[in-house]
Amino acid sequence: MKVTLKDLTKRFPGRSRKDPAVTAVNDFDFEIPSGELVGLLGPSGCGKSTTLLMICGLEKPTEGQIFFDDEDVTNIPPEERGVGLVFQNYALYPHMTVEQNIMFPLGNLKGADKLTKEQMKEKAKTAAKLVQIDHLLERRPKELSGGQQQRVAIARALVKMPRVLLMDEPLSNLDARLRLQTRVEIRRIQRETGITTIFVTHDQEEAMSISDTIVVMKDGVVQQIGRPQDVYDDPHNLFVAKFLGTPPINVFSGNLHRGKIYIGEDEVFDADNLAPDPGTVRPGADGVRKGPGKLAKDAGDCKVWIGIRPEGFYVDENGPLTCNLKGVEIMGRDVTVLSEHPEFEGETIRTIVDSENRPDTSKSEVHFRVRPGKIFIFSEDTEERLYGSR
């Protein structure tokens, strides 16, 4: 089932004159290919849940349309859309056993679709097997671990074989280990069933690791859509660059001067190594091409944000970027180097280098060179990407 959002907008009216209307979802216009696992990703309050609720029909869009394949479902009530929804808190009925919970949606079938008790039990069993909880059918939800509850919720959403499966932060209640385990499970279940799945999270790592496609949102506006690796390697703006990656990208304030990039006095990169923003060949969301062409030697001077991925540094005696060394953290094969720089946006620059490449900790300074492909230049005022390195 392909899901298409067309100019989808949701505004919540304000309660008073002082409290203006909130545009929770602003003009969403994208297509979710059939059978894909799509991660809706963004910080808290950016409209992820609202988008999901509109797709499942619990929330009515202010403007725009939703299509399942070619069928316009915008005005169809949730029960007729054939969606399964997994809630953030699972919403398992506490007074029913696992089996009764999973069977509950089947009990609503009417007329020709009506099932006998045996058929329902059979289907519930199949769904439970899929999520590997078929040995827990007699338990009550409170007698299950968080991860097991989450699977029951998935089984309940799957039992009617929905056309689209929607999950609202299904892992947020789990501890770190279980989260890791369960997201692999979700991926497996999605692959096995082939149901188009939309998955909401504010954890970028989670989204990156299991999604076919991620949709990065901020304040109700889509920032970027693409394969996780593509979005990581090619962020369209500073927000996306900062939002993806652990540890996060290091952002410096810097200058473009005569085709060279400076952080403070240090010339960290040369124009010859910079590729123009791929935006020059990629139309933006507004259909307009973005970004200048290749950085010319005589390009105008301007202030910019310079983002460098943690893995984009290597230690080099003669490297152009000089930072104050604060310490190193050794984590097996990799070493995290902690340092400071006056032009750095945050507190501590975190860079990841090979253990052979670790700096001399007896010195107070460390010199870095920057790897191509890991540095991005953003406009200081629009925060749109200007250039990326080759």
Next chain:
Amino acid sequence: METNNKKAWLYLLPAGIFLAVFMVYPLIDVLIYSMEESYNFASQTSRGTGLYNFNYILHDPYFLQAVRNTALCVAITVPISTGLSLLIAFGLSSIKALRNLFQTIYFLPYVTNTLAVGLVFMILFKKTAYTDGMVNLLIHFFHGPSVDFIDGPYWAKMFVLCFYVIWIVMPFKILILTSALASVDVSYYNAAKVDGTKGWRIFLRITLPMISPTVFYLIITGFIGAFKEYSDAVALFGTDLNAAKMNTIVGYIYDMLYGDSGGYPSYAAAAAILLFAIILTITVINLLVSRKHVYY
């Protein structure tokens, strides 16, 4: 651990003393009274011990009448008031506009003085020299015969009493149930809605089980309250309830102690013990049933 335990007991001591003096001691005392034949307060003497008092009251027609009245009142008012409250609370929770107004209206009887409510009921039901009461006017309008609700046939009086009791207890129940309904997480309803669950199925399979602890709480306290029914009967029928054939068990106990036929603490004690036994039994049954049907 040891000292902690001692501390805990120390903290419990004031409440414990209070309970011992005002609850445990009187309870034991009442039990003793009920076993002593013809106890006399003035001389502090009795003629012997045994089950004589119980034997007496169980053959006293007034007591049997009181038991019948109480039982009838319990059997009628508890289910009706609980059911109606549930209905109204559910209605209240599903409307959006004017909900607060309606909530206030339904809660008004709770903050109104019992005697004031009694007065209203008089206007509604009592026959006087000038009027037959509002309800009779209504009956006349439909060409029915006049009924004297206060001094008339037994069923009419019982009807008024039950009406009154239901009226008095509903606001509290509605209040409690409305908040119980409001505390049911909306995501359960949303989940049910996405699955296409019809309204009545949502109510029976989700709402009701979720608020079942509250419902059982109301049923248990409702039973206890109705068994202790007395003041409402007085408000309607005056103090001579035996004459009106509308006495209740608590009324009987009161009469035995202080009424015109007063001065029989042993009978009163025996009746009190019986009432205690009845309430205990019913409550235990209630709890056993609730354990099967309440899911928390």
